[in-house]
Amino acid sequence: MKDFEEAFREMEPSALREVLIESPNVRWEEVGGLNSVKEELKEAVEWPLKYPDLFRELGIDPPKGILLHGPPGTGKTLLAKAVATESEANFISIKGPEVFSKWVGESEKAIREIFRKARQAAPCVVFIDELDSLAPQRSGAMSAGEQVTERVVSQLLTEMDGLENLKDIVVIGATNRGDLIDRALLRPGRFDRIIEIPMPDEEAREEIFKIHTRKMPLSKDVDLKGLAKKTSGLSGADIAAICKEAGMLALREIIEKHPRASPEELKKLKKEVGPRHFEVALKKISETRKRDKGSAINYS
Ligand code: ATP
Numbered sequence: 486m487k488d489f490e491e492a493f494r495e496m497e498p499s500a501l502r503e504v505l506i507e508s509p510n511v512r513w514e515e516v517g518g519l520n521s522v523k524e525e526l527k528e529a530v531e532w533p534l535k536y537p538d539l540f541r542e543l544g545i546d547p548p549k550g551i552l553l554h555g556p557p558g559t560g561k562t563l564l565a566k567a568v569a570t571e572s573e574a575n576f577i578s579i580k581g582p583e584v585f586s587k588w589v590g591e592s593e594k595a596i597r598e599i600f601r602k603a604r605q606a607a608p609c610v611v612f613i614d615e616l617d618s619l620a621p622q623r624s625g626a627m628s629a630g631e632q633v634t635e636r637v638v639s640q641l642l643t644e645m646d647g648l649e650n651l652k653d654i655v656v657i658g659a660t661n662r663g664d665l666i667d668r669a670l671l672r673p674g675r676f677d678r679i680i681e682i683p684m685p686d687e688e689a690r691e692e693i694f695k696i697h698t699r700k701m702p703l704s705k706d707v708d709l710k711g712l713a714k715k716t717s718g719l720s721g722a723d724i725a726a727i728c729k730e731a732g733m734l735a736l737r738e739i740i741e742k743h744p745r746a747s748p749e750e751l752k753k754l755k756k757e758v759g760p761r762h763f764e765v766a767l768k769k770i771s772e773t774r775k776r777d778k779g780s781a782i783n784y785s
Contacts, residue, residue, distance in 0.1 A: 494605050504602045505610075507576045509566040516560055516567050517696050517721060518689020522680055526551070526568045529678050530655045532607045534572040537653060548678040549645055550656040552671070554663040555682030558722025561650065561659040562614060564682070569610040570659070577603055578612040586635065593640040600644040600654075608653035617656035617665035638667055645675050674763075685721055687713050693721050697728035704759040712763060716771075723770055730766035731758050736774035 512524055524658065533540055533547030553561040562578070568577040584595045600716055603609040613619060619637060645656060658665060670676050670719050685693060691713035716724060735744060737760045745749065 488529035492503060494607075495701065502715070504577060504608045505580070506600050506602065507578065509570045509576045511563060511566040511570050513567055515569055515696055516563055518685045518695035519560065519564065519682065522564065522682060523567075525678075525680055528569045530610065530657070531572040532655055534574050534610075535653065546674075547587070548655075549674060550658060550676035551680060552633075552663070552666070552676040553680050553682050554657045554658060555661070556684055556720060557578045557661050559682045559684060562612070562684055563721075565610060565657045565659065566613040572608065574608040574610050574655075575603075575606040576610050577606065578614065581613060581615040581617065592637045595642040596637060598668065598779045600647075601666075602655050611654060611656045613656065613658045616670075617660045617662045625681060631682075638669065640672070642669060642675065642759075647761045657764065676680060676702060684718070685724075689715070689721075690716050690719070693724045694728065697725050698758070701728070701732055701758050702756050707758070707760050707763060711763045712767065715767060723774060727763065727766045730769060731762040734762040734765055735759070 512707065516523065527546050529551055541777070553564065555561065564576075566576060579599060584592050599611065603611050604648055619641070622773070656676070658670075660665075663679070666676075671679070694709040694712055698707075712727075716727070719727075735756065739754060743754065746754070
């Protein structure tokens with residue numbers, strides 16, 4: 486029977502293939518900073534998925550839904566993947582607006598399908614990015630579009646309320662705009678654990694630099710501490726972009742210097758990413774961010 490049950494989990498009705506089940510591979514070490522957030526997620530997600538019996542025996546209800554909220558690029562998706570990896574859980578990721586666009590006219594059905602799939606793949610983390618787009622605050626008079634939203638919200642709530650006997654599914658929502666979330670979603674038993682994801686401080690930025698340069702041949706004089714100092718106000722995603730850009734600059738230099746080198750010759754060359762690459766990359770990414778911020782999007 487156990488074998489059949491296992492097989493049943495893997496069986497995949499063809500209509501549901503659009504919802505992709507992943508088994509992510511992001512470890513806690515790959516998330517820089519955010520130590521208290523990691524601890525909180527361990528208790529709220531990893532423990533209930535790993536030790537459901539202990540929770541039952543102690544008579545505690547684990548949170549069903551967790552809302553990660555903070556500025557863009559601060560690692561919300563990364564954290565959700567890490568907690569799924571570390572809990573040995575599957576991962577289903579959807580973006581709020583996708584539910585509307587992909588399944589026009591069938592948005593509630595889409596939500597039902599996602600949760601059906603999650604039950605099959607349990608233990609499973611369902612990650613809903615841009616939750617605010619899925620569940621904006623409901624107002625009195627509604628347009629047709631708002632009615633769809635209303636039905637989607639109700640469906641989501643029904644599914645989350647129905648997770649009672651399904652302790653091995655955890656829903657993690659993420660948003661840049663906590664103020665736009667429907668209050669009904671934040672009631673106890675729904676997204677009742679709200680975790681703020683802050684911009685990284687200097688120490689966290691240094692860790693993020695270390696994570697993203699781990700595989701790079703850095704020259705000895707690259708000062709990651711100094712870079713962390715200079716990147717105040719930038720997010721983890723910005724730092725990842727700086728490291729990538731620095732690597733690309735070094736790569737470009739090699740190719741431009743040796744345009745006709747054979748693969749063997751290229752292999753023998755010394756490769757190094759140096760401080761000057763980081764300086765140029767930092768300038769480029771900071772300027773792009775300044776431009777983006779100027780475009781009047783306020784994420785606070
Ligand atoms: P958005 O709100 O725009 O969806 P997000 O908060 O979900 O953003 P992620 O998608 O998790 O951000 O981050 C984008 C990328 O930035 C990650 O894939 C990772 O490379 C890098 N990054 C962000 N934060 C961190 C961090 N704390 N440690 C290491 N890398 C990070």
